[in-house]
Amino acid sequence: MTASVIIPVKNGGPLFREVLARVMAQRAPWRYECLVIDSGSTDGSVEAARRQAGVRVHQIAPAEFGHGRTRNLGCRLTSGDFIVFLTQDALPGDERWLDHLVSAAARWDDAAGAFGRHVAYPDARIVTHRELEAHFAGFGSEVTRARIDDAERFRADPGYRQVLHFFSNNNACIRRDVWQRLPFPEIDFAEDQAWALKAVEAGYSKVYAPHAWVYHSHDFGLLETSRRAFDEARALRRLFGYDLVPTWRHLLRDWRLGSRRDLAWVRAAPAPWTRRVAQGLYAPWLVLAKLLGRYLGTHHGRFGAWTRRLSRDEALRRR
Numbered sequence: 001m002t003a004s005v006i007i008p009v010k011n012g013g014p015l016f017r018e019v020l021a022r023v024m025a026q027r028a029p030w031r032y033e034c035l036v037i038d039s040g041s042t043d044g045s046v047e048a049a050r051r052q053a054g055v056r057v058h059q060i061a062p063a064e065f066g067h068g069r070t071r072n073l074g075c076r077l078t079s080g081d082f083i084v085f086l087t088q089d090a091l092p093g094d095e096r097w098l099d100h101l102v103s104a105a106a107r108w109d110d111a112a113g114a115f116g117r118h119v120a121y122p123d124a125r126i127v128t129h130r131e132l133e134a135h136f137a138g139f140g141s142e143v144t145r146a147r148i149d150d151a152e153r154f155r156a157d158p159g160y161r162q163v164l165h166f167f168s169n170n171n172a173c174i175r176r177d178v179w180q181r182l183p184f185p186e187i188d189f190a191e192d193q194a195w196a197l198k199a200v201e202a203g204y205s206k207v208y209a210p211h212a213w214v215y216h217s218h219d220f221g222l223l224e225t226s227r228r229a230f231d232e233a234r235a236l237r238r239l240f241g242y243d244l245v246p247t248w249r250h251l252l253r254d255w256r257l258g259s260r261r262d263l264a265w266v267r268a269a270p271a272p273w274t275r276r277v278a279q280g281l282y283a284p285w286l287v288l289a290k291l292l293g294r295y296l297g298t299h300h301g302r303f304g305a306w307t308r309r310l311s312r313d314e315a316l317r318r319r
């Protein structure tokens with residue numbers, strides 16, 4: 001068995017160098033390779049990758065980048081039986097990360113792939129820590145396999161469907177023979193979840209590997225939070241038909257409930273009172289920024305082409 005680790009990068013900064021070093025320090029009982037695909041870095045990321053022993057670099061023009069397209073390119077340029085995906089800011093938690101992730105995917109013959117847990121960086125906001133903990137706790141604490149066991153429920157229950165197609169290329173692994181049959185769709189956003197939906201609909205299972213964890217979190221400001229939420233909601237509406245924030249009434253309700261939840265998390269956190277007060281004052285505005293982005297993303301077709309200027313993902317590709 002062999003594995004190929006693929007990391008797209010653009011101006012990854014010092015953290016990207018740490019990610020590379022951690023990847024190349026992995027302890028695995030089989031061979032693995034690492035391919036970095038750069039799409040126009042100007043901060044020395046390419047040079048840092050070339051200095052890291054065992055890392056291969058492939059460069060593309062910024063305009064050629066696409067979340068699905070670039071990962072398909074990486075798959076074609078590598079040869080491992082299992083293809084592993086990281087992002088430039090996802091830091092493997094320990095030296096067994098790769099082994100845990102690939103071994104989980106290899107445990108079942110019908111598994112299309114596996115995804116691992118995300119943990120907030122130690123200096124992240126209290127709410128960021130709790131959101132990630134709550135999200136991944138829903139998948140369990142041990143290696144688990146999921147597949148469509150109830151076709152009628154899969155068609156009728158969006159919540160059940162969302163659990164089955166959740167997948168994250170920030171920290172994931174797929175079988176090469178499955179990718180050859182089901183390459184990533186070449187879409188702007190959520191290529192990982194769109195791929196996972198096709199995989200489970202084709203009869204494959206997917207695996208959650210909680211011990212294959214990475215540090216991965218973002219403490220965006222209000223504008224970036226809103227733009228990121230816009231991209232998420234627009235993609236989920238277009239790809240899966242989900243309306244994250246259908247009406248203004250839902251927005252106001254979710255703002256009240258989300259703010260109450262986040263403030264409770266902040267109050268209960270074992271942190272200095274000054275930190276809790278500052279984050280408690282900020283938390284409701286972050287919730288509102290996220291919900292406004294989701295509302296505009298959900299209804300992007302109604303408001304016209306100008307809403308595309310809100311897209312954080314498109315802005316990053318233009319830089």
